[in-house]
Amino acid sequence: xxxxxxxxxxxxxxxxxxxxxxxxxxxxxxxxxxxxxxxxxxxxxxxxxxxxxxxxxxxxxxxxxxxxxxxxxxxxxxxxxxxxxxxxxxxxxxxxxxxxxxxxxxxxxxxxxxxxxxxxxxxxxxxxxxxxxxxx
Numbered sequence: 001x002x003x004x005x006x007x008x009x010x011x012x013x014x015x016x017x018x019x020x021x022x023x024x025x026x027x028x029x030x031x032x033x034x035x036x037x038x039x040x041x042x043x044x045x046x047x048x049x050x051x052x053x054x055x056x057x058x059x060x061x062x063x064x065x066x067x068x069x070x071x072x073x074x075x076x077x078x079x080x081x082x083x084x085x086x087x088x089x090x091x092x093x094x095x096x097x098x099x100x101x102x103x104x105x106x107x108x109x110x111x112x113x114x115x116x117x118x119x120x121x122x123x124x125x126x127x128x129x130x131x132x133x134x135x136x
Contacts, residue, residue: 001029014090018066025069035064036098040106044114059088062095 005027008019022032039061063086071084 001032002027005032015094018086018090018094021072022066022069027068031068032065033102035068036061036102037106037109039064041110041113044107044110055092058095058099059092060095061098062086062091062093065094065098066091 005019005023008016008023011019039057043057066086071086073081073083075081
């Protein structure tokens with residue numbers, strides 16, 4: 001992940017400025033992966049109806065990746081704050097690219113987390129049932 005943003009000069013023009021911004025603000029690989037994994041986790045647990053091949057899903061992945069560090073903005077003379085916006089198609093394209101490179105890993109990660117969570121629950125449920133029958 002850090003290599004991708006470090007080599008931002010090799011990225012096509014509409015994406016270069018965002019990758020440069022991430023690099024200059026010191027985005028770490030862990031922060032970038034956490035941002036991406038959060039979208040996959042939300043899709044895995046909370047919103048299983050949202051497909052992993054849906055344009056909205058890819059836009060969410062790209063949006064979280066590009067917003068790992070603040071977008072910046074400016075304040076007008078009248079004191080109102082103006083935030084920078086990310087174009088939806090740019091986010092979707094970045095999300096599709098990240099999905100090609102990391103999608104399988106992200107899915108395996110959340111399946112492993114769920115498998116480990118279920119494996120921990122089974123002994124705990126057995127212990128709770130045993131304590132209900134024979135309290136200490």
